Amino acid sequence: SELDRVLGGGIVIGSVTLIGGEPGIGKSTILLQLCGEVSKTKNVLYVTGEESVRQIKLRAVRLNVPEDNISLVAESDVDEICGLIESMKPDLVVIDSIQTMRCTDISSSSGTVSQVKESSARFLNVAKTLEIPTFIVGHVNKDGAIAGPKVMEHIVDTVLYFEGDKTLPYRVLRAVKNRYGSTNEIGMFDMTGRGLAQIENPSQVMLEGRPIGISGTCVACAIEGSRPILAEVQGLVTATGFGTPRRMSTGFDFNRMAMLIAVLEKRAGFFFNTMDAYINVVSGLRLDEPAADLSVAMALVSSLKDAVIGDKVLAFGEIGLAGEIRAVSHCEQRVQEAGRLGFQRCVIPFHNYKSLSKELKKELDIVPVRTVRDAFSALTVKE
Numbered sequence: 516s517e518l519d520r521v522l523g524g525g526i527v528i529g530s531v532t533l534i535g536g537e538p539g540i541g542k543s544t545i546l547l548q549l550c551g552e553v554s555k556t557k558n559v560l561y562v563t564g565e566e567s568v569r570q571i572k573l574r575a576v577r578l579n580v581p582e583d584n585i586s587l588v589a590e591s592d593v594d595e596i597c598g599l600i601e602s603m604k605p606d607l608v609v610i611d612s613i614q615t616m617r618c619t620d621i622s623s624s625s626g627t628v629s630q631v632k633e634s635s636a637r638f639l640n641v642a643k644t645l646e647i648p649t650f651i652v653g654h655v656n657k658d659g660a661i662a663g664p665k666v667m668e669h670i671v672d673t674v675l676y677f678e679g680d681k682t683l684p685y686r687v688l689r690a691v692k693n694r695y696g697s698t699n700e701i702g703m704f705d706m707t708g709r710g711l712a713q714i715e716n717p718s719q720v721m722l723e724g725r726p727i728g729i730s731g732t733c734v735a736c737a738i739e740g741s742r743p744i745l746a747e748v749q750g751l752v753t754a755t756g757f758g759t760p761r762r763m764s765t766g767f768d769f770n771r772m773a774m775l776i777a778v779l780e781k782r783a784g785f786f787f788n789t790m791d792a793y794i795n796v797v798s799g800l801r802l803d804e805p806a807a808d809l810s811v812a813m814a815l816v817s818s819l820k821d822a823v824i825g826d827k828v829l830a831f832g833e834i835g836l837a838g839e840i841r842a843v844s845h846c847e848q849r850v851q852e853a854g855r856l857g858f859q860r861c862v863i864p865f866h867n868y869k870s871l872s873k874e875l876k877k878e879l880d881i882v883p884v885r886t887v888r889d890a891f892s893a894l895t896v897k898e
Contacts, residue, residue, distance in 0.1 A: 523696015536677030564615030731818030735810030750814030766796025782838025
């Protein structure tokens with residue numbers, strides 16, 4: 516269901532999907548699990564140019580993938596593969612990976628621009644002519660973009676990126692281009708010994724093991740597509756040992772963090788000029804939307820003042836350069852998710868308050884705030 520969400524509801528007949536990601540992130544794993552699900556009712560052809568058939572078989576056994584309707588072939592000749600697809604007419608084709616494929620009538624070696632471009636075009640032609648949905652794995656370069664010509668991303672219908680820190684068990688599948696659905700949706704997975712398990716309630720996973728009664732932590736609510744996700748933001752402010760204080764941010768934009776510190780100093784009277792400041796978004800999630808501003812600022816101020824923010828309190832809102840808290844989108848969804856996970860108080864922008872339903876206002880203690888200083892007063896635990 517997580518993959519369906521990212522694809523816009525499911526696999527479209529005749530569509531070509533390109534999936535990229537770092538080595539070892541789980542591209543082949545998710546596609547083999549996809550083949551297992553599809554093979555319960557359809558025929559699948561899995562083409563590998565990187566591994567032997569035995570290696571794929573070993574992985575399939577480890578992942579408990581049904582074997583009846585999946586055909587494996589280790590081949591890198593594009594014309595041979597296209598001929599095989601035309602004769603077999605499977606219901607789904609997986610090409611792993613496009614960089615290992617080569618057209619014999621082109622003299623350059625596998626993985627070059629001309630080979631990747633021509634191979635993609637031939638697979639696309641077969642997929643569209645026979646109306647067979649095709650998944651293609653693409654390697655990424657050192658910058659994290661899919662290697663090869665950009666035209667490859669233009670001609671396919673959907674481009675998916677598999678992201679996540681390999682040291683953490685969580686993986687995020689994100690659509691960068693989708694002709695059949697939204698590109699805002701994400702799918703979340705947990706990498707286990709038995710393959711990828713979908714995370715249907717990411718907020719609960721992100722908040723597991725949260726420290727209680729300690730200063731410098733605040734819960735944020737981000738919207739990923741149509742789904743609200745709660746994440747813990749940690750801030751640490753400590754006296755600097757250098758002439759210039761150090762600033763460091765993980766999971767949040769560094770420049771925006773510097774801007775928030777400047778606003779806190781100028782507009783709210785919280786001084787960081789002799790302090791090192793660090794921000795960390797727990798569980799490897801990245802908060803890119805402006806609604807996370809308030810949580811980041813409050814985590815920093817909480818650590819600076821050593822004031823504890825209540826464990827049943829959540830905050831979101833965009834901070835302007837005048838120190839005001841500006842309205843954000845999907846406010847009601849965010850508050851509902853907070854209530855569902857047992858939060859009792861929500862600190863929200865003043866201008867969002869009037870749009871909330873009366874039922875929500877009765878269920879939760881909702882505090883509308885206009886400025887950063889108001890927000891800090893509303894968030895901290897009174898001794």
